[in-house]
Amino acid sequence: MSDFSVRSDGIDVERIMQQIRARIREKRGVDYTEDEIRELASVKLDRFLDPKQLRSGLVEQFRKARESAPPETYDFEDTTIYESHRLPFLATIRRLLNPILKLFFNPNPIIHALHLQSRVNKRLVAKESLDYEVMSNLVLELTRLSVEVKNLRMRVESLSTRLDFDERRARALEGVVQLKPGALSPDLSTLGPERVPAGGSEGSEGDAASKAGRRRRRRRRRRPGSPGDEAGVGAGPHASQTSPGGDTDAQPDAEDDGPGTESSSGEDS
Amino acid sequence: MKLAVVVQRYGAEINGGAELHARYIAELLAARHQVEVLTSCARDYVTWRNDLPAGDDTVNGITVRRFETSSERDPIDFGLRSRVVFHEPHSLAQELAWLRSEGPTSPALVRYIRRHANRYDLLLFFSFRYYHAYHGIRAAPARALLVPTAERELAVGLSLFAPIFRGVRGIMYNSHEEQAMIRAVSDNAHVPGVVVGVGSKVPERTSPQRFRRTHGLSGPFIVYVGRIDENKGCKELFDFFLRYASARSRSLSLVLIGNSILPIPEHPRIRHLGFVSDEEKFDAIAAAEALVMPSFYESLSMVALEAWALGRPVLANGRCDVLRGQCIRSNAGLYYDTYEEFAEALLALTTDPALNEGLGARGRAYYRAHYTWPVIERKYQDMLERVSSDEAAAGESRLEPLPGWLARRHRTSPAATEVLARVPTGAVQVDRDGRSHVDRPRP
Numbered sequence: 143m144s145d146f147s148v149r150s151d152g153i154d155v156e157r158i159m160q161q162i163r164a165r166i167r168e169k170r171g172v173d174y175t176e177d178e179i180r181e182l183a184s185v186k187l188d189r190f191l192d193p194k195q196l197r198s199g200l201v202e203q204f205r206k207a208r209e210s211a212p213p214e215t216y217d218f219e220d221t222t223i224y225e226s227h228r229l230p231f232l233a234t235i236r237r238l239l240n241p242i243l244k245l246f247f248n249p250n251p252i253i254h255a256l257h258l259q260s261r262v263n264k265r266l267v268a269k270e271s272l273d274y275e276v277m278s279n280l281v282l283e284l285t286r287l288s289v290e291v292k293n294l295r296m297r298v299e300s301l302s303t304r305l306d307f308d309e310r311r312a313r314a315l316e317g318v319v320q321l322k323p324g325a326l327s328p329d330l331s332t333l334g335p336e337r338v339p340a341g342g343s344e345g346s347e348g349d350a351a352s353k354a355g356r357r358r359r360r361r362r363r364r365r366p367g368s369p370g371d372e373a374g375v376g377a378g379p380h381a382s383q384t385s386p387g388g389d390t391d392a393q394p395d396a397e398d399d400g401p402g403t404e405s406s407s408g409e410d411s
Numbered sequence: 412m413k414l415a416v417v418v419q420r421y422g423a424e425i426n427g428g429a430e431l432h433a434r435y436i437a438e439l440l441a442a443r444h445q446v447e448v449l450t451s452c453a454r455d456y457v458t459w460r461n462d463l464p465a466g467d468d469t470v471n472g473i474t475v476r477r478f479e480t481s482s483e484r485d486p487i488d489f490g491l492r493s494r495v496v497f498h499e500p501h502s503l504a505q506e507l508a509w510l511r512s513e514g515p516t517s518p519a520l521v522r523y524i525r526r527h528a529n530r531y532d533l534l535l536f537f538s539f540r541y542y543h544a545y546h547g548i549r550a551a552p553a554r555a556l557l558v559p560t561a562e563r564e565l566a567v568g569l570s571l572f573a574p575i576f577r578g579v580r581g582i583m584y585n586s587h588e589e590q591a592m593i594r595a596v597s598d599n600a601h602v603p604g605v606v607v608g609v610g611s612k613v614p615e616r617t618s619p620q621r622f623r624r625t626h627g628l629s630g631p632f633i634v635y636v637g638r639i640d641e642n643k644g645c646k647e648l649f650d651f652f653l654r655y656a657s658a659r660s661r662s663l664s665l666v667l668i669g670n671s672i673l674p675i676p677e678h679p680r681i682r683h684l685g686f687v688s689d690e691e692k693f694d695a696i697a698a699a700e701a702l703v704m705p706s707f708y709e710s711l712s713m714v715a716l717e718a719w720a721l722g723r724p725v726l727a728n729g730r731c732d733v734l735r736g737q738c739i740r741s742n743a744g745l746y747y748d749t750y751e752e753f754a755e756a757l758l759a760l761t762t763d764p765a766l767n768e769g770l771g772a773r774g775r776a777y778y779r780a781h782y783t784w785p786v787i788e789r790k791y792q793d794m795l796e797r798v799s800s801d802e803a804a805a806g807e808s809r810l811e812p813l814p815g816w817l818a819r820r821h822r823t824s825p826a827a828t829e830v831l832a833r834v835p836t837g838a839v840q841v842d843r844d845g846r847s848h849v850d851r852p853r854p
Contacts, residue, residue, distance in 0.1 A: 153742045153769045162745070162755045169751075220822070 204274055215263035218256045223249065412795060413445045413530065417547050418537040419515050421450040421477075422463070423470055428713065429560040432609045433537045436558070437473055439788055444795075447531075448475040449523065451515040451543065458483045459515040478520035488512050497565045497827045504819040506571045516542050525550035532799060535583075539575060540566040548575050552810035555579045556798065561589050562708040563732060568830030573597040578810030580798045583607045583791070585711035587740075587839035588732040595834045603797060607790045608711050610782045613720040614690065619698030622691060626684065631761055632664035633726065634699040636692060636714045637706070639671035639683070644705030644728050649676050651753045656680050659754055663761055666699065668692055697721045700767065701760045709733045716782050719743050719774030724767055726756055736838035743774030 224240075226232035243249060418433040425431070433448075440446050448470070454462035459480045468475040492509040495501050520543055528534065528551035536544040539559040548555045557579045561567055576582070576597035582604040584590040594600055623629065639645045645667075652665045653676060664680040668687055675683050687695070696702055702718035704727040712734060715725045725744030727734035729752070738744035745760060747753040760767055780786070813819065 153766075153773055155739055155742045155745060155770075158745065158759070158766070159752075159756075162752060162759065165755055166751045 204277060215267055216260055218253075218260040220253050220257065222256075223253060412443075412532045412799065413447075414440055414795075415447050415449050415524075415531045415534040416440075416537065417449045417520075417524070417534055417543060419451060419541045419543055420453050420456060421448050421470065421475055422454065425454065427456060428710070429538045429558075431713070432558070432560065432711075433535075434470070435609055435611075436535070436787075436791070438471055439784060440791060441473055443788075443792070446473055448473055449520060449534075449547075450475060450477055451517050451520065452477045452479050453515050457486070465519075476523070478517045478523060480515045480517045481519075482514070482516050484514045485512065493565075496569060496824075499826050500822050501824050501826070502820050502822045503571060503814060503824060505822075506569050506824065507819070509569075510542055510545055510571065513540070514542055518546075521546040521550050528554055533580070533795060536579075539572055540564070545571065545575060548579060549810065549813075552578050553580070556581045556583065556794070558583045558585075559589065559593060560585060560710045561593060562710040563588075563592060563831070563834075563836075564708060565827040565831060567592060567596055567834075568827030570824040570830075573599075574811040577602060580801075581605075581794050583794065585609070586733045586736060587841060588736045589710055591839050592732075592834055596830060603794065605790055605794055607787060607794075608716070608782055609713065610784045610787050611713055611717045611720065612689070613717055614693055617693045617697035617721060619694060622694035622698045625691075626666075626682065628664065628666070628682070628698070630662040630664060631700050632666045632682075632698075633701050633703050633757070633761075634666045634668065634695050635703050635705070636668045636696065638669050639667055639673050639675065641673050642706075642708070644707050645673055647728075648703060648705035649681070651747075651750050652681070653678060654750060655754050655757060659758060660761070663700070663757075665703075666695060668695060693717070693721065696723055699723060701726050701757075704728060704731075704734055706734065707731050712737070715744070716778055719771075720778040720782070722771035722775045724760055724770035724774060726753075726760060732836055732838055739838050740841065741774055741777035743770050743777050745770070 221233070224233045224236040226236075240249075416433055416437040418430060420427065420430050421434065422430075423434075425434075437446050437448055451459065452461040452463045452465050453459040460483055461479050463477055465477050465479045468477060489509075489512045492505070492512050496506050496509045524534065524547045531554060533556055534547070534551055534554050535556045535558060536547055537558045537560060538544055539557060539561055544557070548557065555578075557575070559576075559582060566572070573596060576593050577599045579602060582590075582593070582599075582602055584593070584604055584606045585608050587606055590604060590606055635645070635648065637643055648665075656663065656665075656678070664682060667675065667681065667683045668685075670686055671683060675681060684691075684695075696714075696718050701724045702715065704712055704715050704725055706712070706728060707730055709731050710733065712727075715727065715734065715737060718725050719741060725734075725738065727738050727744050727746045729735045729738075729746035729748045734744075735746050738746050745756040747756050760770075
């Protein structure tokens, strides 16, 4: 929302535009001139260039090549072919004799072609500076993108590490809740109907599963010093080593799923 | 007074800026004077093909004499000649050939003016850049008034036009910027001139709701009216609006009115309505948050004046001196040079009702003070009386004669781009005494 305080009789568009420009400056931080922006760009170029990934001397090499062998050009006007440096009046005589010369051949197309060539040369020279600018900008952009990719890669790695840590922490906390000595088993009646199926074959499976879960917890309580307690603080591998029947997959499943009905399936099988 | 309006095309269905301007002025002056229109048979401003029959015709009660063009424009030839005269040192003969190539080449029209100029008290020539104006003024300089309708275009820098600007009896400018530019290229301060512009037939009442209902527009929108063309700044407008729509506003739409010769981006918030009736156009402007004018070159934006007449603010391209100057002098529009300015100005116009209403009110006042028909008529009347009362100048021509055959072929004229580059840029400020000066050159 803008905040210009205006009345219809007191509007001054130039003042409003100054306010708008001031706001843009505030947002941008500093109002850089074109030259300053160019200077900043070159500074960043030097700072970010990575010689392993980029020919950092490319721009410099191009610049030096241009300075050492500047492209040749010349001025060619329609009077050039008549000029004489030592005898200036000769130009007038040559010009006077031009009609006779024209009886033999027409010099105008040649003059025109050479004039055009001189213009083409000048354009090429001008284009070189444009090429340099384009190349410089490309190098700059490439460097910026390379730095940005590096930053993003580091961020992804950092996020991935944090995610791993959080997952481990969540597992550990779930284990603590599940395996704390003296903890009450969850009251299945408080769970929703979908978690407590009633009647039929599904109901009998659910009953069997909950009984198996209770059996497993009773077994753990009977062995207070067993490594199953340590599993509560994240010692999953120890727990699996000591699980009955030597089923190494069964215990981690139980840890993952906590005290639910599904955790018993591994043991029952 | 018997007057002739000389214009490149004329007709009720011809809606080009200068042509519409000429028709409005002819119809305005016809209330007090005997007015005839001298024009070509062309309807198309690119080819100048003879689409209409030659001879006398009547349009809205005004006699129109049409003259055939002797040749259509060859775009390749015109392009090549334009490149030479605009970008290279050249001769006056090359400029004359360029003018002939541009058209509408109607020697019959010029011949008629030369033979029958004394039938008219004054002749008003519209659009300096065309064949009919240049040769018509040369045929009757002592009776010529010019309405140049010049924008900051390369043709202004051609050397053949400077004597015309210096040699006519009076000039009706569209804007202070146009006046400053023409004075800079031709040094014609001695020629009586007045900044007039043109009014518009704005309806007393509009119905924004009807427009919204018809086109199913419920949210806020800005409107562009005119030819949708890159030369009119529409490409930049699309870029800026798409950036603005994605970053700043979730509801603002852009409504485009006019024929398109530029691909319009497929976007749910850009609506192209094509060519609509005048009634619908005025409804659209009245319903809009603001009118946007992205053009880089304008002699006088009639649609901006129409928006101001309807009390709507304008968001204009600040790189067009005329639009920038009009916004500053009217205090009725904001302008932009960059995307950041476009976004901030648009945000201000669409979210600050007090600012929006205030600018609209100033626009209405500006239109009433400078562009209503009585004001325009008074300015024309003053100029006609001033010129016709100047007995000393009436008989003689101040127009410099064309150089001789050989001199015309000397390549002494600089490229038009060089000439135009030397002309100061920027909006013109007008003092309380009425003196104008370029306020601050545009960077």
